[in-house]
Amino acid sequence: MTILRCHPGIGPAVGGVALVAPDNFSARYDLDRNKGVFSRPGHALVGQSYDSRILVLNDAKGGVATAWMLHEMKSRGIVPLALVFNRVNPILAQGAAFGGVTMVDRFAGDVTQLIRTGDRLRVDPAAGTVEIVERAGERR
Amino acid sequence: MRLNDEERAILAGEAGESRRWAIQHQIQVGEFFDAADFVTVSQAHIMADTESLGEAGVAFLEALAAAPEAERRVRVPTLTDPRGLDFAVYKRLGQTDAMAALEARAIAALRAFGVLMTDTCINYQTILPPVRGEHLAMGDTGVVVYSNSVFGARSNFEGGPSALAAGLTGRTPRYGFHLDECRRATRRFRLDSTPRDLSEWGALGGIVGRACGSYWQVPLIEGVETPPGSDALKHFGAALASYGSVALFHMPEITAEDAVLADPAAATTRIDRAELDAFSAAYAAVGDKVDVVVFAAPQLSLIEMQQVGDALSGRTVHPQTTLIVATSPEIKHAADRMGLTERIEATGAIVAAGICFYQSYAGELAEVNGWRRLVTNSAKLTNIIGGYGYQPTLMSLERCVAAAIAGRIR
Numbered sequence: 001m002t003i004l005r006c007h008p009g010i011g012p013a014v015g016g017v018a019l020v021a022p023d024n025f026s027a028r029y030d031l032d033r034n035k036g037v038f039s040r041p042g043h044a045l046v047g048q049s050y051d052s053r054i055l056v057l058n059d060a061k062g063g064v065a066t067a068w069m070l071h072e073m074k075s076r077g078i079v080p081l082a083l084v085f086n087r088v089n090p091i092l093a094q095g096a097a098f099g100g101v102t103m104v105d106r107f108a109g110d111v112t113q114l115i116r117t118g119d120r121l122r123v124d125p126a127a128g129t130v131e132i133v134e135r136a137g138e139r140r
Numbered sequence: 141m142r143l144n145d146e147e148r149a150i151l152a153g154e155a156g157e158s159r160r161w162a163i164q165h166q167i168q169v170g171e172f173f174d175a176a177d178f179v180t181v182s183q184a185h186i187m188a189d190t191e192s193l194g195e196a197g198v199a200f201l202e203a204l205a206a207a208p209e210a211e212r213r214v215r216v217p218t219l220t221d222p223r224g225l226d227f228a229v230y231k232r233l234g235q236t237d238a239m240a241a242l243e244a245r246a247i248a249a250l251r252a253f254g255v256l257m258t259d260t261c262i263n264y265q266t267i268l269p270p271v272r273g274e275h276l277a278m279g280d281t282g283v284v285v286y287s288n289s290v291f292g293a294r295s296n297f298e299g300g301p302s303a304l305a306a307g308l309t310g311r312t313p314r315y316g317f318h319l320d321e322c323r324r325a326t327r328r329f330r331l332d333s334t335p336r337d338l339s340e341w342g343a344l345g346g347i348v349g350r351a352c353g354s355y356w357q358v359p360l361i362e363g364v365e366t367p368p369g370s371d372a373l374k375h376f377g378a379a380l381a382s383y384g385s386v387a388l389f390h391m392p393e394i395t396a397e398d399a400v401l402a403d404p405a406a407a408t409t410r411i412d413r414a415e416l417d418a419f420s421a422a423y424a425a426v427g428d429k430v431d432v433v434v435f436a437a438p439q440l441s442l443i444e445m446q447q448v449g450d451a452l453s454g455r456t457v458h459p460q461t462t463l464i465v466a467t468s469p470e471i472k473h474a475a476d477r478m479g480l481t482e483r484i485e486a487t488g489a490i491v492a493a494g495i496c497f498y499q500s501y502a503g504e505l506a507e508v509n510g511w512r513r514l515v516t517n518s519a520k521l522t523n524i525i526g527g528y529g530y531q532p533t534l535m536s537l538e539r540c541v542a543a544a545i546a547g548r549i550r
Contacts, residue, residue, distance in 0.1 A: 007172075008171075008172075009172065010168060010172055024353065024385075028192070028498075028524065028527070029523070029524055029526075029527045030527050031527065032503070032527075034503075039527050039528075039529070040526055040527035041526055042526070059353060059354050059355075059385070060355065060385055061382075061383075061385055062281045062349070062381045062382040062383065062384065062385045062386075062523075063281060063382065063524070064187045064221075064279055064280060064281060064297055064298070064299045064300065065187065065189075065192040065299075065499075066299070067187075067299020067300050067301055067302060068187075068188070068192040068193050068194075068197050068299065068300045068301065069192055069194075071196055071197060071200070071301075072192065072193065072194035072195075072196050072197055074196075075194065075195070075196030076194075076196075087354060087355075087356065089297060089354075089355035089356075089385050090169065090173070090296045090297045090298070090299070090302070090315075090316060090355070091297050091299045093169050093172045093173065094165075094169050094298070094299040094301060094302040095299060095301075097165055097168040097169050097172070097301075098165060098299075098301040098302075
């Protein structure tokens with residue numbers, strides 16, 4: 001079991017499966033929010049569903065729309081379970097706070113390298129920890 | 141966060157539920173960024189297009205706006221960013237009555253807060269430019285980067301909920317670009333070639349933005365020998381913020397503050413003509429049919445409206461191509477009065493007020509109109525619109541107009 005430490009974050013503690021890429025993120029730029037998939041050509045996760053996954057990405061992109069959009073996505077039940085980033089901008093933090101979406105950032109290393117797609121995680125924003133409960137491919 | 145007596149009273153609900161929600165939201169964000177306290181702001185600016193809000197966001201605004209008037213009125217002048225729909229042209233664009241109805245509900249709610257419906261992302265050109273050192277809560281990345289850099293004002297990116305909260309409390313958490321230590325230059329660039337038009341200033345913003353790639357980076361751009369003008373810095377800043385999430389840049393002798401390098405030994409990245417050309421060339425599609433030509437993002441100044449009118453003058457937009465010009469309500473009124481709107485629309489183009497295209501259900505418009513190839517002189521729009529299913533091409537204003545007339549990229 002590995003525990004990664006980060007800055008205290010926003011939202012409730014959650015557990016789920018990671019979807020990881022070294023790319024940056026904006027809900028407006030990168031998502032087809034009706035279909036619940038990454039839609040931007042060139043994004044490492046294009047075509048993949050983000051619904052109920054813990055997104056592990058690098059940083060936030062420009063644009064302020066994500067501050068409303070996480071709330072709108074959550075109201076329709078097609079939303080990431082949590083956002084785990086190396087560093088976020090104010091918009092992602094504001095959007096997570098407004099939408100009640102779990103989010104953490106500021107790790108000692110590059111979190112997109114420390115976590116792999118399919119890893120089972122537990123994210124605890126109050127404690128400032130992300131626990132890798134089970135590595136992908138090591139399911140019991 | 142350290143709260144004063146007034147802030148504690150607001151948090152305790154003594155100023156009503158709307159303000160209690162507002163300060164609670166702000167404390168949550170402020171503590172995430174280790175803000176020590178609040179700073180009072182003189183203006184707020186809310187991005188609240190209905191495509192982003194959705195039904196859930198509009199319902200949230202309506203619930204907050206239902207409070208008694210004394211509890212819901214904003215405490216500082218609060219403006220709006222472009223809306224999702226212009227009631228005068230929405231049917232011509234293929235937007236629906238349901239979109240218009242949602243927009244009308246959002247407007248009614250925002251007015252109940254006492255928000256000024258300016259519907260603009262160029263308020264620094266048209267409404268009330270900030271002054272150096274003024275603390276703001278601005279809700280459009282282009283507005284923030286221009287206000288911080290060109291005027292030396294102090295704002296973070298404030299998304300719609302946070303900007304509304306700032307309007308309701310008259311303050312914002314003191315972190316990020318409100319603090320001196322975040323305003324030092326962290327990256328150093330030197331121009332070996334000067335951009336020749338607005339699309340190239342946007343391209344330069346894209347190049348520097350990609351290299352920075354973070355809100356917490358502040359580029360210093362040297363080698364700009366002649367002040368490029370407000371529209372050029374508008375396109376540069378908007379693209380910088382879009383491609384890089386950057387909120388502040390310094391250009392010695394041009395922008396407001398004396399740039400201090402966080403690391404005086406920082407290496408310089410040079411940007412030459414080949415790199416500027418390659419940026420636009422990556423989006424080239426010579427020979428392609430053009431579905432839609434867009435002049436927006438940011439909204440056009442009066443000078444740009446005249447430039448579009450001059451370039452179009454006496455010609456006709458191709459019947460298989462739609463040309464959209466988006467500006468602010470203030471500039472639209474001026475353009476009407478000066479005959480520019482009539483001159484542009486006589487060619488078959490559409491002049492929209494109070495929208496900015498990408499905030500206007502761009503995905504739905506692509507589907508209903510069969511639009512795919514989009515041509516624009518806005519690097520910011522080029523960056524955003526791919527996720528909505530468009531294939532964007534970045535060209536000069538004159539080449540965009542030529543493509544609109546021919547219906548093809550020449």
